[in-house]
Amino acid sequence: MEFSPSRPDHPAPVVTRSPEFPPAGLFPPQVRDSFPALAEAGEVYLDSAATTQKPRSVIDTVRNYHASATANAARGTYPWATALTQQIAAVRARTARFIGAGDPGEIVFTAGATAALNAVALSWGLTALRDGDEILYSPADHAANVLPWYLLRDTLARFGRRIELVPYRMTPSGRADSADIADKIGPRTRLLTVSHLHHVFGGLTALDDLRDRIPDRVLVCYDCSQSGGHLPVDVAALGADFAVFAGHKMFAAPGTGVLYCHRRVHPDLRPFLPGGATDARLTTDGFETGRMPGLLEGGTPNIPGILALGTALEALDSYGMPAVAAHNRILTRRLLDGLRDVPGVDFLPGPGHGAGDTGYGIVSFTLDGISAADLGFVLAEYGFLVRTGTHCVPAAADAETGSVRVSTHIYTGLADIDHFTDRVRALAEEFV
Known part of the structure; x- marks a missing residue:
């Protein structure tokens, strides 16, 4: 349609505010x-x-890494490198505390929430799913929590394994429909993936009323891209097996994400990005995987991004x-x-x-x-x-x-x- 907007200096009408919204509880x-x-x-x-x-503290952290003692972590024994290794370990521990994880070994640093969800599909789904297994998902979720499962289905089909993607509904309040999910959990359901705080609707889903009806064989994956940094998140209280976070949506820099993997799923994980620093080794029989979190952290990490994440979490904790x-x-x-x-x-x-x-x-x-x-x-x-x-x-x-x-x-x-x-x-x- 064609239209001519009012001039920017055109005054808006004055609306009398309801007195039921006091400023108490707001940041100044x-x-x-x-x-x-x-x-x-x-x-x-x-x-x-x-x-x-x-x-400003996050911006300074990124700048300081590039301006002073730039090195690679976990690659050398000289002071610059060892100091960074210790700092990243400290950020991992802080992240675990921030999201309620039981152990820093459950925290994997990724390139973002999208990379983290794809890591679940590649490191768990490719080897754990069997012909006829099902994944429950919402078509209304962000593409990063939809497309990886479709790619996984397509990839497995090329090797003769066919999995089903079962959609569930959303409620008018913008939450995952627990009743619909309960009806659709079947004997072949292996994964239920949900948005903790929906990125468009703004509804919060915690599955409290479903917790006792989800069989142990069904893993639960939470996309916490919107809730992380916006409200308290406790992955243990959520009953999450996987949870993903986007650093840039919680005051940190782009290019850094977090994948939480509950300890119970570690035996089922395979490296999805093998390379330098991956906790795996070659053997006379081929390839032997190592321990978490190094199992899923191949290659040089985004060091300034991880350090910035630590500073961002410190800021959020202070608020x-x-x-x-x-x-x-x-x-x-x-x-x-x-x-x-x-x-x-x-x-x-x-x-x-x-x-x-x-x-x-x-x-x-x-x-x-x-x-x-x-x-x-x-x-x-x-x-x-x-x-x-x-x-x-x-x-x-x-x-x-x-x-x-x-x-x-x-x-x-x-x-x-x-x-x-x-x-x-x-x-x-x-x-x-």
């Missing part, structure tokens, strides 16, 4: 000063589900993850309150269809009369940076309009949300 605006990209920016960044802004989650819940409610009565706004599944104190900083919606892409462009003209489109969901790839996704973090304030909803209201008056 001064927290933005720790994030250089935001400290003096005029834009309002509302795309933290795509990537978070980086605190307190319960406080981070509370901040995002308050902002989510404020956002819903501001958008709910805007003419033409339609919420996707998620907190917009829930009740009470729901939501952890992700809300997606459409506006009648304008495509999501066009709306995102206009909002950017007014300084609001949001994600638009189908958000890497393969099942929605052919959708004509997609949606607008708003996502927050501790550097987002009530004023940011209020100004945003005022602007959407003003645009709705033009297009609806």
Whole structure:
């Protein structure tokens, strides 16, 4: 469609706020000063589900690695190398504590959450799955938690093993439908994979009501790309066998991820990226695998990325993850309150269809009369940076309009949300 947006200086209507949203529980605006990209920016960044802004300490960590005592870890006995080896071991231990893992040996550093999910498919699925086995998944999940299972199915079929991918539904509140999952767990189910916090819908899935009905033979894989760094995550409490995290969505640098592998699955894992530093060796009979986590960490690691992850986790611990989650819940409610009565706004599944104190900083919606892409462009003209489109969901790839996704973090304030909803209201008056 063709349209002429209002001039950026066109004032939005003044909306009286409900008094039921006190500022208590929010981080002060001064927290933005720790994030250089935001400290003096005029834009309002509302795309933290795509990537978070980086605190100054993380930026300094990356810079310091490249500027001082650059070396390779676990490759030498000179001080620069041994110091890095010890630092990476410390980051591994900190990561284990941060996500509630029982042992640092359950923590594998990867190139990202996508690499971590593919590692599950390649290091476990290729050898553990048998003809007729099943994987339960959601077609509404991120491509990184859908496409690896399709590639796995295709690869196994080329060797005469046929596995089934069984889809399950999502609820209007944006969570995995536990009742549907329970109905579809069968005698050949071997893996159940779920998004802990859905990247579009913002619904939180913990499978609490299913825990006692999932047989031991069914492994559970959580995609924690959105929950990590946004709310407390305890992989032991979740009953996870696998869990993946994206460092760049938790204040760290791109190119670093975490794969959690519960100790019980270690005997079933094979190297998926063998090379230097892989804990494996050649024998007279061929190839012998070693121990975790080196088993899955072949090649030179992303050393500055791993060090930056350690600094990011230190920053998150200093803020307190319960406080981070509370901040995002308050902002989510404020956002819903501001958008709910805007003419033409339609919420996707998620907190917009829930009740009470729901939501952890992700809300997606459409506006009648304008495509999501066009709306995102206009909002950017007014300084609001949001994600638009189908958000890497393969099942929605052919959708004509997609949606607008708003996502927050501790550097987002009530004023940011209020100004945003005022602007959407003003645009709705033009297009609806």
